[in-house]
Amino acid sequence: MSESKIKFLAYYLPQYHPIPENDAWWGKGFTEWTNVVKARPLFKGHYQPILPADLGFYDLRVPEVQRQQAQLAQEYGIDGFIYYQYWFGNGKMLLQQPAEQMLKNKDVTLPFCFCWANETWKGIWHGLDNPEVLIEQTYQGEAGYKTYFNYLLPFFKDERYIKVDNKLMFHIYRIEDIPDLEVFTNTFNSLAIKAGFGGMCLISTVTSNPNFIIANNDFYGQVGLDIFFKMRYSKKPFFVNRSFLGKIENRIRMHLNGSYKIGVRTKPLVFDYKKGASNFNIQFPNTKYISCVFPNWDNSARSGKKSLIFKNATPKAWQEHLQIATNESLKNPKNPPFLIIKSWNEWAEGNHLEPDSRYGLQWLEAVKNVKATLKDL
Template sequence: MDDRFLSRLRAAARMLVPGADDRAYLRAVRGSNLFDRQFYRSTNPRMHWLSSLFPERHYILRGEAMGLRPNPEFSPAAYLRGNPDLDPRAVRPFRHYVTHGLAEGRQTLDPVVDRNHIPLPAPRLRPIDLPQPPARFAVVVHLYYHEMWPEFAEILRRQTFDFDLFVTVVRFAEETDDVQAAIRADFPAAVVIDVPNQGRDILPFVTLVNAGALAPYATVCKLHTKRSPHRQDGDIWRRHLIDGILGDPDRVRHRLDRFLADGDAAFWVADGQHYKGTEWWGSNAARTENLMRRIECEADPSALSFPAGSIYWVKPVILDMVRGMALTPGDFDPEDSQVDGTTAHAMERALGYISRACGMTILQASDLDRIRPPHALPRPRLVTAFYLPQFHPVPQNDVWWGPGFTEWHNVTRARAIWPGHGQPALPSDLGFYDLRLTDTMAAQAKLARAHGIDAFCVYHYWFDGARILEAPIDNLLARPEVDFPFYLCWANESWRRNWDGLSGDVLMPQSYAPGFGAALAESLVPYFADPRYLRPDGTRPRFVIYRPEDMTDPAGAVAQMRQTWRDRGVGEVELGAVRFHIEGEHPVAADLFDFWVEMPPHGLVRDGQFLWGGRDGNRLPFDLPGNFDGLVYDYTTLSTRSTDAEYLAHLPARIIAGIMPGWDNTARRGPSAHIAYGANPGAFRRWLRDLCVERLPESYRGELFVNAWNEWAEKAVMEPSEQYGDAYLRVLAEVCTPAEDG
C-alpha cells in the first residue's frame, strides 16, 4: 500500500472512532447547540461523503485547523486574533468558546472593516447607456475587490466570442476612479456602473435585469470577485467556478454552442456546482419561498436544486422571471459580512426553482461535453393572436361606465388580492394607448411580426346592424400603408354588466333577427376586400364566430352568410368557430365550420383543478381575504391537461391548438375574479414547447392561436408589461421565428 492510501485509511478510522480527547470535545460541541450542521455542509461542499455524515467530527478533526466556521457567527482564526490572551498552540478555539468564551462574552468575528465605500443609491439605467446594437452575448462582472480586476481582464481577453461587457463596481473613495480607468483601458466599450455595497453581487445584477439591460442577449455570463473569506479555499473555489465556464477559449466556444442549442438548459455552471438536497438550505427556506411567490411559484422545500456559487451562464427567460419579482434595494439586507440567511443567499436558491418552473435544467461543464444536440422543435405554420379593440372611448361606454371610459380604467383600478399577486398588470413599451391612433396599431403589428405572430384576429362587434368599437379597424382601412395583417372574429355575445357575457344586466343584446346572417355577411365585404385581410390558404378570406351556439339557427345562419358572399363575388370563405367552454342552447354540428379555434382557458378548467373555490375549498399555501368568492386554478395543471389524451378525445377535428400567456380578470371582477395561478413567462414557455411537440402535428394546418394579444383586463397579454417586459414575446419568438445562425 502507498503512503497516501494509508493516510486516508487512518483519517477514516479516526473519523469513525475518535480518540478520548476528541470525544470530550465532541460532547462539548453537541451540548452547546452552537454547531450549525446545515451551514457547515453548505459552506464546505467538497467534504468527503463520510465527513458530510459526521460534520461535527469533521470540524474538530480537520475543519477547525483549516479555518472553517462551525456557524455563521464564529471564526476560529478571528477568535484567536480578538482574544490575544489565548495561546494558539494550546487552545482549540471553538472548544474554548463553548466552555468559557460564550459566558465571558468574547469576540467571535473580526470587526467589520470599513473600506470607506461611498453610500450610493441604486443606479437608474436608460437605453442610451446600453450597447447599441447589442452583441449576441453579455458578460457581467461585479467588482467588490478592485485589485482583482486584472485577473478578470485577462480571463476575458482570452475569449474568442463577441460580447458586451457590464461591470458593476462598489465605489470606494480612493480607488473607484482608478479601477474604472483600468476597465475602460482594457475594454473601451464596457458599461461601467457604480453601485452601493448592498446585496453582494446579486442586487447589482438584479438592477441590470430590472432595467432590461440584459434582455437582448442570447445568454449572459455572470462573474464576481468571489473570495468567500469564511472559506480557507476561497480563491481556489473562485478559480474553479470561473474556469468551468470561461476556461480554455476553444472549449468555451464548443460548450457555448451546445448550451445554446439545448433549449431546456437554463444554467451552465462549473462541475460540482449544481447543488441538490435539503442540506443546502441553511437559513434560507422562508425567504426563498417568499421570493418565489412574487412570480406565483411554489418552492417545494424537499426538492432543493440550484446553481451554487453565483458564477454561471444563464438563459434570458430565467432573467425575465427574476425581473418579475420586482425586487428593490429595500428587499436586500444591509451589508454586515453575513455568510447565510440574506436575500442574496435566498435568491441563489430561488434560481433553481425558477429553472424548474420553466421546465429547464442546470448543466455542469462536463455535461455539455456529453449531451447530444436535441431535435429541433416543430414550428407553427401560422400564428394568430386575438386582438381587443376596446382601448378608446365610445358613447355607449360613457353612458354605461362613465365619461371617457376605456378598458384602461378597469386595468389601472385592479388591486392585488394576496401578497405577490401581480396586479395591477400595467403596460410598458406601448403605454396606455388609444386605438383611434392607427400608428399605434402599426407599432403593435411590427412588434408582433418581429416575434412570430403572423396576424391578429380582431374582435368585431355587430348587433343586428349596429356597430360598436369599430373605429380602430375602420381607420385602418383608410391607411393602406400600415402593415397590419388581420382577420375578424364576430364577438356575438350580448354585452352584460359583469363582463362575462353570461349573466348580469344586459347592456347591448344580440337578438339574431330574421335575415341577420345575410346582413352580417354583407357588412363584412369591405373588410374582405382589403389586401391586408388574411387568406391563409391563398384564396379564401378567413372569418371566425365566437359563440355559434348562441345563434337561433346556426346552420341556417351559416348558409345565409356563405350564399351572400358568393352572390357578392367574394366566393368561398374559410369559416371558423371558437370552441367555447359552455354549450349553448343551439348545438352546432362539428362539420358546420371549416375549422375550430381552441381558446384557453375555455374547456380546460375542471372542478378538481380549483385551488380556491368550487368544491375544493382552499388548497393554496396562503390564505385569501374573506370577501374573495372567485376561482383560482393552477396554470401548469391546465397546460398539462391541454395535451392529455382524455381532453383531446373530446375536441372536434380540424381544431387550431391554442395557448394563453395567463388569465386573471381581477381588473373586471375584483374579489369574484377567475385566476390562473402560476402564469408567468417560464410556465408559458414550458406549455408552448410541449404544445409544439404534442399538438402542432395534428393542429389544423399546423397553426397556433394565442389568447390574447392585449386582453389587459384579463391579463391574457403578449404585449410588454411592467412586470415582465417583453418576455412573453421573446419566448414566443424562440419557437415561432426562424432559428438564428450561430
C-alpha cells in the first residue's frame, strides 16, 4: 500500500458474472448489469440509467478486468479492496469465483481483504416482488467456522492480504446474527495464531437494533451522512461496528413513526447528498472509530419505486465529503489509520467509484485530490 497517513479501502462487489442461482431467480445470464440498463428516471431531474464508461459492462470471469480495476484503483489513491464474501454454511458459497481468480492472478497487485456478507437473501431485498427466502444463511458452530477459516487460509497467506499489526483484517456484515459469536471469534482467532499471524482484526457492521443505533449515534438526524465505524478492542480480536447505508432503512422507519414500510412503499425516499455533505462533520467520540464515506447512492435500478436516492451527489460534493472525513481522521491520530469507502462497484445501488458515462473519472479524481493533501503532511 502507499505510504500516506490514512489508507483508503473500498468495498468490492464480485457479482458481475452469471451463476446458476441467479439464472434460476432472475433468468438466464443475469448479473447486476441487467438491472442497471433497465433503470429509468422516477421524477423530474432524476438521472437514470447510470451506466459504466471506461471499464464497460465487464464480466469478472475475464482476468484482465480485475487487473484493470486494481490498476485504476491504485492510480487514483485506493489502497485496497474489501471483497464481499458469501459463505452460507455447510460449504455453500456464491460469487466466490472472482476472488479465487484474483488470488491466482499476481498481475493484480492491489491489497485486499474480505467482508463476510452473512445474511439470508430474500427476494424483497434483491429486486423481486416476493418476500421469499432465496438462500438462507446458516451457522454450524466450531466445526463450520474451522471449515470456513481453512477455505480462507490461502487468501490470508497471500502477501496482498491486508493486515493490522500482523492481524488479519476481516469484516462481518451482520455480527448480531451470529448465534455463537464467542465461538466464532475464538475459533478464528486461535486458528489465525496457529497459522502464524497475530490473530484477527474483525470488523462488523453495526447492529440493526434501533435502540443500539440511537444510543451509539450522535448524528441521528443526518440520515445517510452519519456513516461511521465504532471499534472495540479486546485482548484477542477487535471489532469495528459500522452504521451503513443498508441499515438506513431502519432509521428512516423510526423517523417516520412506523408509517414507512419497505415492502409497500410506492415512491422513493429522496434526500439531498450535496446539502448534507457540505455540513457533514464526524466527531470521533473515542479512539475506536473509523469513518466510512460514500460517493453516491441511488438503488432505483434494483428497487424501482421502493428505492432510496441521494440527489445532487456529484464528484465535487463527494470530494468535500471525503475531505471532511479525512481531516477528522487526521485530527484523531490515535484512531486506526483507515477510511472505508462504500463502494467501488455497486452499480445497481448507484454506489460506485468506477468511471461512469456522466462524470467519467471524476469520482476517482476526487479521491486522488484528497489523497494528495495527505502527501503534503
